[in-house]
Amino acid sequence: MDKLAVIKIGGNVIEDADILQSFLTDFAQIQSTKILVHGGGKKATAMANQMGIPVQMVEGRRITDTKNLDIITMLYGGKINKNIVAQLQNLGCNALGLSGADGNAIQAVKRPVKTIDYGYVGDVVGVNTELFQILLKTGYTPVCCAITHNQKGQLLNTNADTIAATLAQSLSQYFEVFLGYCFEKQGVLENIDNDSSVIETITPKKYKSLKAEQVIHSGMIPKIDNCFNALKNGVSSVKIGAPKMIAGITPYTSLKLKDE
């Protein structure tokens, strides 16, 4: 089986032009086939402010009305995605940008309203694995922004972590998949105030105790749940770390299903 790296970059990587450039240089050098997944983070809020469009966040999640969806589509699907693609092209990587609507790449449903109406937010329901196989096998590197569609003409703002995990799982039928999450820390930290306290390995047993000790809490829990789900569904390897981990320079947290 051919190897495939699915790498997700967080907002902090995108927001700093130097960090992004350095990351893209490392990413372009990954020898296996690869997919990049990105969101846009704080840039969407900044742009909404500039355009005088109100932004409403509930528990760290954006309520996506029509105007905010337009901003996300312009930024994630347009400015950020196309500039990443152009930079990767310059680095010798034949990148090709995709939203979930492009080639029906990633299908979703609008999140059902329970207590909160998140607006045009998508929950992923399917991946067009055929499209990704065609692109990967003919030498293209998909660069996926955090937008999906409902196959009925509606674009949907979608969590980039979930997109990365879903792509990794779906493509594990055809490739040996490594899933990497790059963010501002060098991994999951034992002590949030100590950047060098990276936890080397998290197994389900260790995860349970880290949650009990409140070392892992709030926003990190759905991220790690995503990772374990990916491992249970065919992904070979999951790592969380700084952008430089993909060059093998910095430490990272490795997630494993079994104690070794």
Place this chain on the structure above:
Amino acid sequence: MDKLAVIKIGGNVIEDADILQSFLTDFAQIQSTKILVHGGGKKATAMANQMGIPVQMVEGRRITDTKNLDIITMLYGGKINKNIVAQLQNLGCNALGLSGADGNAIQAVKRPVKTIDYGYVGDVVGVNTELFQILLKTGYTPVCCAITHNQKGQLLNTNADTIAATLAQSLSQYFEVFLGYCFEKQGVLENIDNDSSVIETITPKKYKSLKAEQVIHSGMIPKIDNCFNALKNGVSSVKIGAPKMIAGITPYTSLKLKDE
């Protein structure tokens, strides 16, 4: 040889949601493989105004500084492109949006400065025909926005008419290509004030006399030059008309190299 329709839509089609929806419905029903090319027209100026960014036009052409390029990338590559793609998906057409940077689809050079510095404006120098063949032969419909790249990380604002003509010419090696330009009139008019005075056929001889009579002038000249170039370079058929011409409902102007 398989047939391929390359259809370019102008700003007026994009600016009116109903006209766009009607056009996309007709476009989705084209039986042959097909490519859609679009710009964005006046929306870019409106958005620049909303964001307080100055817009400078010289002889109908936009001087594209960094901020205006960002707007174009957000609008053409993001909002307009992704919404067209999502709508086509809903209409059963497996559309896939591309800028010229995506998959190195369309290469350009920054226009050299003579008397006027147009800024980040691209002159097309090459097409990745392999990418278009892969997509077309596996059932995808490329939707190309009016952005190219210089292969060195720089996106470039590029004339959509030229992109359509260049794609049509390049792909005429592999397909029997029909090139269609859809705009607000039902064709080239004998009398600009009479919408039903559509000129049925323009040959080079007729073109010469229409220019001499000032029936064809200013902005229409480069458009028609583009069309004749396409015909001379392998394109089978070129038509200019309203969006409804692709459904065979309205008249159009047909360009031909020879008198029949």
